Amino acid sequence: MNVSVEFIMTGLFVFALAGFLGFETIRRVPRLLHTPLMALTNALSAISLVGSIVVLGGQYTAYTTILGFVAVIASMINVVGGFLITDKMLKMFKPREKPKKPEAAEAEASS
Amino acid sequence: MTELLPMATSFFPDPSTDTGLYILISLLYLAGAIGFVLSLKWMSDAKTARKGIFAGEIGFVLAIIGTLLLPVITTTGYIYIAVAMLIGAAIGVPLGLLVPMTAMPQRIALSHAFGALAAGLVGIAKFYDATPDINWFVMAVLGIEITLGALVFTGSLMAAGKLQEVKWLAQRPIVFPLQKTLNFAVLGLAVLMVIILAVDPSQVWAIPVIIVAGLAFGVLLIIPIGGADMPTVIALLNSYAGIAAALLGFVLENNLLIVAGALDGMSGLILSIIMCRAMNRSFRNVLFGAFGATEAEWGEQEVGSIRSASFDEAGEILKNSRLVVVVPGYGMAVAQAQHKVRELADTLEKEGVEVKYAIHPVAGRMPGHMNVLLAEANVPYEQLIDMEEINPEFPQVDVVLVLGANDVVNPAARHDQKSPIYGMPILDVDKAATVMVVKRSMRPGFAGVENELFFNEKTLMVFGDAKDVMGELITEISGNRDSINV
Numbered sequence: 001m002n003v004s005v006e007f008i009m010t011g012l013f014v015f016a017l018a019g020f021l022g023f024e025t026i027r028r029v030p031r032l033l034h035t036p037l038m039a040l041t042n043a044l045s046a047i048s049l050v051g052s053i054v055v056l057g058g059q060y061t062a063y064t065t066i067l068g069f070v071a072v073i074a075s076m077i078n079v080v081g082g083f084l085i086t087d088k089m090l091k092m093f094k095p096r097e098k099p100k101k102p103e104a105a106e107a108e109a110s111s
Numbered sequence: 112m113t114e115l116l117p118m119a120t121s122f123f124p125d126p127s128t129d130t131g132l133y134i135l136i137s138l139l140y141l142a143g144a145i146g147f148v149l150s151l152k153w154m155s156d157a158k159t160a161r162k163g164i165f166a167g168e169i170g171f172v173l174a175i176i177g178t179l180l181l182p183v184i185t186t187t188g189y190i191y192i193a194v195a196m197l198i199g200a201a202i203g204v205p206l207g208l209l210v211p212m213t214a215m216p217q218r219i220a221l222s223h224a225f226g227a228l229a230a231g232l233v234g235i236a237k238f239y240d241a242t243p244d245i246n247w248f249v250m251a252v253l254g255i256e257i258t259l260g261a262l263v264f265t266g267s268l269m270a271a272g273k274l275q276e277v278k279w280l281a282q283r284p285i286v287f288p289l290q291k292t293l294n295f296a297v298l299g300l301a302v303l304m305v306i307i308l309a310v311d312p313s314q315v316w317a318i319p320v321i322i323v324a325g326l327a328f329g330v331l332l333i334i335p336i337g338g339a340d341m342p343t344v345i346a347l348l349n350s351y352a353g354i355a356a357a358l359l360g361f362v363l364e365n366n367l368l369i370v371a372g373a374l375d376g377m378s379g380l381i382l383s384i385i386m387c388r389a390m391n392r393s394f395r396n397v398l399f400g401a402f403g404a405t406e407a408e409w410g411e412q413e414v415g416s417i418r419s420a421s422f423d424e425a426g427e428i429l430k431n432s433r434l435v436v437v438v439p440g441y442g443m444a445v446a447q448a449q450h451k452v453r454e455l456a457d458t459l460e461k462e463g464v465e466v467k468y469a470i471h472p473v474a475g476r477m478p479g480h481m482n483v484l485l486a487e488a489n490v491p492y493e494q495l496i497d498m499e500e501i502n503p504e505f506p507q508v509d510v511v512l513v514l515g516a517n518d519v520v521n522p523a524a525r526h527d528q529k530s531p532i533y534g535m536p537i538l539d540v541d542k543a544a545t546v547m548v549v550k551r552s553m554r555p556g557f558a559g560v561e562n563e564l565f566f567n568e569k570t571l572m573v574f575g576d577a578k579d580v581m582g583e584l585i586t587e588i589s590g591n592r593d594s595i596n597v
Contacts, residue, residue, distance in 0.1 A: 003249050007364045010366070014370060018370040025374075026378045031478070034479030035480060037154055037378060038478060040151070040164065040167060043167060050174055051230075055236045063239060064236035067232045067233070071230075072196060074199070076203060085206070089215075089486075095158075095491055
């Protein structure tokens, strides 16, 4: 296995640009949503699933197949569990239902 | 050192003979990457965040389809893949749906462990598959990747164990002589092995050494960590797990892995930096695992007298306020008092009192911990106010209700240079007219620091379990004895 120089250079390009894009995007995530953000990025980093599938499905040796099998299970747990839990959390974040309450409080305050 | 060979043995189909499939898979991966970026972009607003999950899921499905189309996968391989994916999904569904919100910090830590495990195992499999035909660059990347995978795996398991308060794991930070020396020695051993392998990738024996050193370093990293450092550590492990995935992308010649890994790594990095700032720690200090250093023999300072209030006094004061700010801390999570807090807020609002919540960035055990708990209790998110935004408001606040928070409201952080928490940004609750502190006892907070807020003349202590106290206050305010529910 020898990764080509071309790929390494392209990979560095992609890594640097994705890093900057990530920085600028994630910087805008409010603190309110930091826990769901962690859960989401966890699910996203379970993209190792792609590598795990190749190692398992490629059937190189019995040894790598076993490692791949465990790796697919572990990353699949994160994909499924990660997306489900992020969604479950986000469902809880609700805006105020009735906007009349703060007005009532203000009226009280000014009186 | 072997030279970088321009020859690639990629998993990808050969672009010159199998052009159509090559383009299809590449485009599927590209679409997957776009889905991931969009999912993070939509995460910047609570209104669009759920749409973001959907984008991420679509991205994932496309990535999996693209991977399954790779020609290297054999027919029996598909069967194994299907079985493994089903097992993973069967474990993932309960972990996603059944874990209660109060267990969220350990749940997040556990998922870092799974992610690191997968990345580490794939790296190890790649090594044994390819050795000794690996050039020095790829070997170095692979070596670092395996080290990171191993250390995040044990580190996250340890963190999850501490957060779950597993019996045989010491909750208190453990500090021993030469701890840092030992940590660096173990890490140095792993680095040395990576260098040996980069020079000569046929030294197969070095891989188990790397794995063991990585696993050991993960354990050593968490041993000196106490609860208050957990948010930073979890964010840092998040970052490491992402970097491991990105490194794997270099080894597997897969841009999608690089993109997703970089995004995750960056997210963890940003969160770590925010946590560090919120605790006034240098990022370098945290990066190398020098946590728990403030845990020291910090002396006793002058202790004044405290004033405590009975439930009916406290209820009366709350009832007659205009603006009440609740400051939640880990104590609220432990007592699971968030629902009762919301009930109290409802009761107060019925009396015409405005209620807000002041959220310190490191309150709790993970970034955003208090927000999730209060959201679970149906507190509208407009009422959850960040530290910087609420601090200028405190002089107009009638009553601050401190619930299980301690160090994040200690005014010593502003003026007492001897205090271990000096310089840490805090919620300026002492500027409010009255501070009410709900506490089980007078035990000091995590940093072992006596909180001078408790001895402030504006402060009223209300002793008791947070949940019970909330119940009592609701009863006092609504004047309805039947609603006692503790």
